[in-house]
Structures are given as structure tokens and as C-alpha cells.
Amino acid sequence: MIKQNVIIAEGLSKIFGNFVAVDHISFEVAKGEIFGFLGANGAGKTTAMRMLCGLSTPSSGKATVAGFDLFKDTEQIKKSIGYMSQKFSLYEDLTIRENIQFYGGIYGLSKKQIQDKTAYLVDHLHLQNYQNSLVKSLPLGWKQKLAFSVAIVHDPAIVFLDEPTGGVDPVTRREFWELIYDASERGITVFVTTHYMDEAEYCNRVSIMVDGRIEALDTPNNLKKTYNSLSMDEVFLKLARKAARGE
Amino acid sequence: MVKSNSNNMTSVIVNNISKKYKVEKSQVTALNTVSFEVSKGELFGIVGPDGSGKTSLFRVLTTLLLADSGNASIEGYDIVKDYKIIRKKLGYMPGRFSLYQDLTVEENLSFFATIFNTSITENYDLIKDIYQQIEPFKERRAGKLSGGMKQKLALCCALIHKPSVLILDEPTTGVDAVSRKEFWEMLQRLKAQGITILVSTPYMDEASMCDRVALMQNGKILAIDKPDQINQQFSKPLWAVKAASMYSLLKTCKKWEAVESCYSFGEYYHVVMKSNINGEEAIKTYLLQHQFLDIEVHQITANIEDSFMALMNKSHD
Numbered sequence: 001m002i003k004q005n006v007i008i009a010e011g012l013s014k015i016f017g018n019f020v021a022v023d024h025i026s027f028e029v030a031k032g033e034i035f036g037f038l039g040a041n042g043a044g045k046t047t048a049m050r051m052l053c054g055l056s057t058p059s060s061g062k063a064t065v066a067g068f069d070l071f072k073d074t075e076q077i078k079k080s081i082g083y084m085s086q087k088f089s090l091y092e093d094l095t096i097r098e099n100i101q102f103y104g105g106i107y108g109l110s111k112k113q114i115q116d117k118t119a120y121l122v123d124h125l126h127l128q129n130y131q132n133s134l135v136k137s138l139p140l141g142w143k144q145k146l147a148f149s150v151a152i153v154h155d156p157a158i159v160f161l162d163e164p165t166g167g168v169d170p171v172t173r174r175e176f177w178e179l180i181y182d183a184s185e186r187g188i189t190v191f192v193t194t195h196y197m198d199e200a201e202y203c204n205r206v207s208i209m210v211d212g213r214i215e216a217l218d219t220p221n222n223l224k225k226t227y228n229s230l231s232m233d234e235v236f237l238k239l240a241r242k243a244a245r246g247e
Numbered sequence: 248m249v250k251s252n253s254n255n256m257t258s259v260i261v262n263n264i265s266k267k268y269k270v271e272k273s274q275v276t277a278l279n280t281v282s283f284e285v286s287k288g289e290l291f292g293i294v295g296p297d298g299s300g301k302t303s304l305f306r307v308l309t310t311l312l313l314a315d316s317g318n319a320s321i322e323g324y325d326i327v328k329d330y331k332i333i334r335k336k337l338g339y340m341p342g343r344f345s346l347y348q349d350l351t352v353e354e355n356l357s358f359f360a361t362i363f364n365t366s367i368t369e370n371y372d373l374i375k376d377i378y379q380q381i382e383p384f385k386e387r388r389a390g391k392l393s394g395g396m397k398q399k400l401a402l403c404c405a406l407i408h409k410p411s412v413l414i415l416d417e418p419t420t421g422v423d424a425v426s427r428k429e430f431w432e433m434l435q436r437l438k439a440q441g442i443t444i445l446v447s448t449p450y451m452d453e454a455s456m457c458d459r460v461a462l463m464q465n466g467k468i469l470a471i472d473k474p475d476q477i478n479q480q481f482s483k484p485l486w487a488v489k490a491a492s493m494y495s496l497l498k499t500c501k502k503w504e505a506v507e508s509c510y511s512f513g514e515y516y517h518v519v520m521k522s523n524i525n526g527e528e529a530i531k532t533y534l535l536q537h538q539f540l541d542i543e544v545h546q547i548t549a550n551i552e553d554s555f556m557a558l559m560n561k562s563h564d
Contacts, residue, residue, distance in 0.1 A: 040423040041394055086421075137271075140297045166421060167449045169296035169464065170552045171559060174510050181494045195423055196450075201513035220514065231513065233424060240425045 004031040006157050006189045007052065012061035012070075014047050021047040023212035024061065029205075031157075034180060034190045036200045039209030040240040045193050046162070048209070052191070053160055054078050066157035079107070082159040082188075086166050088147035092136035096127055099135055100150055107154035121149050141172030148179055152188055159183065161192040165199065177202055197233035206232070208239050215239050255323070258412055258443040259285035259308070264317035266303050266466075277303040279466040280317070285445060285459075287411075290438045293447040294454045294551070295463030301447035302342060303466075305416050308445070309339045322411055335363065338410035338442075340401050342417045348390030352381055352400055355389050356407060363408030373440065374403045377433055395426045402433070413437065415446040419453065431456045451552040462555055469558040474551055481549035481557055483507070486526045487515040491540040499537055505529065510556060517553055 007029040014022040022044045029035045039045045050056040052065055054074030063070040066080035090099050100121055104114035122131045125145055135143060144164060152159050161180075165173045177199065180190050192203065200206050200220060207217040216223060216239055220232055227235045266278040278300045285291045293301050306312035308319060310330035319326045324333050346355045353367075356378070360367050371378075381399050384392065389400060398418060405413060415434075419427045431453065438444055446457070454460045454474045462469040462477070470477050488509075490496045493516075500509040500518060507519040520526045530544045549557070 040425050163421070167297035169299075169559065170451060170556050171510075172296070177511060178497070181497070185494065195421070195427075197424055198511075198513040202511060236424050237428065240423065243425075 005029065006031050006067070007035075007063070007065050007191070009052070009063040010061055012048070012051060012063050013059050014044075014051060014056065015059040020212050022051070022058075025209075025212075025214045026061075027207060027214060027217055029158075029189055029191065031189055032184050032187045033205065034184050034192065034203045036203030036206035037191060037193045037209070038200060038206060038236060039193075040243055043209040043240070043243065044212040045209055049160055049162060049191075049193070053081060053083055079154075080157045082151035082154070082156040083162075084147050084151040084159070084164055085162040086164065088143060090135045090143060090147050090150070093134060095132050095134055096122070096138070096146060097131045099146065100153060103150040103153050109154060117153055121146075121153070125149060141168045141175070144168060144172070144176055145179060148176065148183075152183055155186075156188065158189040158191055161190065163193055163195060165194065165196065173199075197231065197236055200232040200236070208236060210239055210243050215242075256287055257284050258287045258289070259283075259291075259319070259321050259445065261304075261308070261319045262317055264304070264307055264314045264319060266300075266307065266312070266314050276466045278307070278314070281466070281468055282317075283461055283468065283471050285443060287443055288438065288441050290434060290444045290446070290456070290458045292454055292457030292460040293445065293463055294449075294451060294460050294555070295447075296449055298465075299463040300466040301463060302416055304463075305339075305414050305445070305447065309337055309414055310334060335408070336411050338405035338408070338413040340405045340413075340415045340418060342420065344397050344401060346389045346397070346401055346404060349388055351386055351388055352392070353385040355400060356403055359404040360407045365408050367407065370407055370409045373409055373437075374406050376436060377406075378403050394422065398422065398426075398430070406437070410442065412443045412445070415444065417447050417449065419448055419450060427453070451555055452550075454551040460551075462551075462558060464555075464559055464562065467562065469555070469562060477554050478549045478551060481554050483519050484523070484526055485547055485549050485553060486518045486520070486530060487512070487543075487545055487547045488518050488530055488534075489515050489541075489543040490534060496534070496539060499534070499539075503533065505533075508556070508560070510553075512550075512552070517547070519557075 005028045010026050011024045012022060013024050025048060037045055051058050054077040058070060065077045068076045094102060097118060100118045101114055104117055122128055148164065165176050184190050205217065205219050206223060207214050223235045227238050229235045229238065261281060261283050264278050264281045268275045268277055281304060295301055307314045308326060310326050310333055321333050322336050326333060350358060357367055377399050381396050384396065392400065419430055434444055459471065459473050461471045497509065497516060500506050500516060505521055507521045509516050509518045518530065527544045531542055534542045
């Protein structure tokens with residue numbers, strides 16, 4: 001099988017005034033891969049992610065996301081990706097059902113597709129008894145799972161997750177990762193940032209940004225070997241401690 | 248009345264505190280008969296997910312919120328009757344950044360010092376270590392600081408009146424692993440100066456940095472003890488399991504009726520079996536039958552997250 005890359009970045013940079021936020025990053029992410037994007041606060045993760053989502057034009061370099069050029073085809077990119085941040089974008093005053101239908105509509109699904117998706121998600125997330133409850137009445141963990149599900153309601157090529165699991169209990173956090181595995185098995189590429197180092201172990205490959213550059217990129221196992229560490233936490237501390245710049 | 252049966256080595260006494268909120272038409276129990284004691288100079292952690300009641304508890308203890316029932320005292324003073332004295336004894340760092348965004352770093356610090364009738368110089372020793380890290384930016388407005396610097400300034404402002412008890416609400420939330428580690432090192436130094444510290448966190452791994460912890464979930468305390476002691480309460484054998492194809496391993500384990508629980512932990516799954524069979528043999532045999540490759544099984548001791556999840560499940564039963 002030929003490995004198909006859905007993200008290809010070459011020398012991608014972003015400069016604000018005389019501050020180099022992202023400094024010539026180059027990497028590839030394969031279809032269906034779970035790619036961990038780590039770095040200390042201020043290392044440049046958010047800026048890099050905003051560029052890859054087509055929300056911020058790079059200063060230099062080149063990249064394609066889902067086969068589209070990051071400089072020319074940002075509108076197509078936005079249709080091919082899903083995005084979820086820690087401040088998830090669900091509508092608190094709409095019910096679970098209405099949120100799914102709303103996002104299905106936004107992403108241009110047909111009426112039939114929206115119906116099928118709504119039924120599938122309500123069942124898949126075990127929300128049968130709550131589908132007509134307002135989102136604001138839901139526990140945090142349910143909101144996170146629902147936010148992830150609407151972010152991939154249109155079966156995008158890639159889903160970007162910006163610290164998706166903050167603050168939830170350990171059981172819910174693991175259930176959330178099962179949703180990630182499930183999406184990855186269905187061929188959706190997952191690009192995820194996290195502060196939980198055990199979650200870095202769940203990724204196929206992990207990159208670690210320091211001062212705007214990608215300082216290391218490999219499978220968790222190889223990183224642990226290379227940096228002579230027992231855990232990803234140790235790898236991260238060894239690399240991020242070298243950072244010269246603050247946040 | 249708070250009974251003062253505890254000797255003067257006790258700093259904080261919390262006795263059966265309950266608090267309910269009205270949300271729309273329903274009632275939410277934020278705190279459900281919470282009780283514990285904290286000794287002087289102890290570093291005490293409240294560990295639990297969002298919505299477990301950590302902030303409500305701290306708002307009750309800092310005299311900002313009245314409990315529905317129960318009582319509590321800090322340094323021998325009742326949190327309701329003696330609230331004015333308590334506010335002088337406490338340093339409080341709320342979860343949300345609460346300094347003046349358009350005052351500079353130095354102005355914020357001197358403002359809080361003045362409010363408490365003191366000056367920056369009087370208690371400078373206490374904050375010196377932390378303040379020196381942000382001093383180069385003392386002319387900068389607080390609103391323009393990075394997250395890590397805001398956190399350090401907020402800690403300085405909470406300390407400037409030399410409180411005997413410091414209450415920190417999720418100081419490390421959203422902070423990267425390096426800054427988290429540094430923050431805990433700062434707390435250890437403050438503890439060495441004899442300050443009693445109550446700190447809440449949603450990060451389970453931070454429990455091991457505390458002298459004792461209370462694990463909280465849904466307004467209730469699941470367990471209170473030294474982190475090691477809590478883990479020793481984990482009664483069943485625990486197995487770390489790994490194989491070549493991890494996601495299908497998870498699905499297989501979850502379907503297997505002999506398995507009580509299976510949770511991912513970094514590169515392994517932690518598995519508890521229902522009966523006291525030889526877990527290692529049983530798991531290896533079963534996985535071999537199901538065509539798994541590179542199987543690895545070994546027994547481990549529980550960590551705080553294992554314990555928390557076991558306690559969570561128990562409280563649901």
C-alpha cells in the first residue's frame with residue numbers, strides 16, 4: 001500500500017514583525033495517522049495550527065493540506081478539515097440534536113445525510129435519553145465528546161484538536177481517546193495538541209516544538225530511545241527545558 | 248460553633264460542608280458533606296475533574312460563599328463569624344486571573360500590599376524567588392503578560408501580606424509540563440517556610456507532589472490520604488498489557504467477560520481481572536488465542552489515576 005500524505009509542510013514559517021513565531025517547520029502526516037503536536041506554551045503550536053487550518057497565511061515555505069495548497073486553496077482546505085478547541089464551539093442554547101443538525105447544515109450535508117448522521121451519533125454516543133436536552137445542561141465530558149463528533153460530522157480528511165481533553169475525569173478522558181482511535185480507523189487523520197504526556201503515547205507519531213522549530217519528530221518509542229527516557233514526560237522535559245524564549 | 252478539639256497543629260478544619268446551587272429548575276449539589284483537616288505547614292491537594300466541587304469548596308473556605316450547612320475554621324477562626332480576621336490570614340489565588348489588567352506588575356503588587364497594610368519591602372523575602380523572575384517586566388501592564396508570568400504575579404500578590412494559609416485554585420491548569428513542574432517546585436519552597444497550602448488540580452499526576460490529597464468527584468470526597476496510602480488501597484492485582492495492535496487489543500479486552508476494567512495508560516493498558524486467577528497466564532493465553540503478536544503482560548502497582556478510577560466506579564455502584 002502506498003502511504004498517502006494528507007499534510008505536507010516544507011519550510012513553513014510565520015513571522016510577526018521581527019518575531020519568528022514558526023521557524024521553517026517541515027513534516028508529513030499520513031492518512032489515518034494520529035499525530036501528536038507538542039510544545040511548551042509559546043513554542044508556536046497555535047500559530048502553526050492556524051496556518052494549517054487556512055486561517056493564517058504563512059510568511060514563507062510551502063504546504064498542502066488534504067491535497068490543497070495552503071496559499072491558494074484555503075477555502076477548499078476549510079471544507080476538508082474539522083476543528084475542535086478546548087473552548088468548543090457548541091451552541092449552549094441548542095439541544096444535542098439541534099447542534100448536530102446545525103453543523104451538518106454548515107458543512108453542506110444533505111437532509112438525508114444529516115438525518116442519518118444525527119441518528120448514528122446519538123446512538124454511538126449513547127445520548128438517546130438526552131438528545132433533546134440543551135447542551136448547557138450536559139456534563140463537560142459529554143460536551144467534549146459531542147464537540148468532537150460534530151467536528152467530524154462531514155467526514156473530513158483531517159481533524160485538528162487543540163487540547164481537547166482538559167479538565168475531564170480520567171475515565172471520560174480515555175473514552176474520548178477511543179473516539180479518536182475510531183475516527184482514525186475510519187481513515188480520518190487526527191492532528192492533536194495536549195498537555196497530558198500519557199496521551200502523547202497514544203499517538204502514532206509525535207512532534208515536539210521548541211522556540212518555533214520542530215526539535216524532534218518520531219514514534220513515541222523511538223523518541224524515548226533517542227532521548228534515553230522512560231516516558232514521554234521525560235522526553236518532553238529534556239527538550240522543552242532547552243527553550244530560550246518564554247511564552 | 249466550631250469545636251476546637253484539634254490541637255494547635257491543625258490549620259484548617261472542614262466539617263460536613265454542603266452546598267447546592269439552583270440551575271434553572273433543577274438543583275445541583277456542588278458539595279456533599281465534605282469534611283477534612285489540614286495540619287499547619289502541610290501541602291494538601293484537592294484532586295478532581297471539572298465540576299467535582301473544588302472551586303465551590305475554596306470559595307466557602309475563603310469566605311466568599313456561604314455553605315448551606317456544615318462549618319469550617321481556619322487557624323482557629325470560624326469562616327462565617329470571623330470572616331474579617333480570616334481574610335487577613337489567607338492568601339487566595341482564584342482559578343481565573345483576577346489582578347488589575349491595566350495596572351503594571353509592580354502597581355498590582357504594591358496595590359495588594361497596601362490593601363493589607365503592608366509594603367513590598369516588608370515581606371519581600373517571601374516572594375523574592377518568584378518575583379525576581381518577573382521583575383524585568385515590572386513596568387509591563389498585567390494584561391500584557393504571558394500565562395506563566397501572570398500566574399507568578401498572582402502568586403506574589405497572594406503572598407505579599409504573609410498569609411498563614413495559601414489557597415490556590417487550579418494554578419497549573421492549561422500550563423505546559425515544564426511550567427507545571429516549576430510551579431510545584433515553588434510550592435515546595437513556600438511549604439518549607441511553614442505556610443499551609445491548599446491547592447486544587449485536575450491533573451492526577453500532581454497528587455504525588457502533595458503531602459496528602461483528597462480525591463473529589465461530584466461534590467464528594469472519594470478518599471483522603473497520603474498518595475502512597477491511597478494507592479495501597481487498590482485491592483486487586485493490576486496488569487500492564489501491551490501488544491502489536493493496540494486499538495484492537497483494547498476492543499478485545501473490553502469484550503472479554505473475565506475483564507473487570509481496562510484503561511489505557513501511556514503505552515500500556517492497565518487491566519483488572521474479575522476473579523483472582525493467575526492474570527499473567529490467563530491474559531497471555533487469551534490474547535495468543537486471538538492472534539495477537541508481541542504480547543507483554545506484567546504485574547504493576549496502582550498509581551493515583553488507577554485508584555481514582557476504581558474509586559469512581561465504586562461510588563457509582
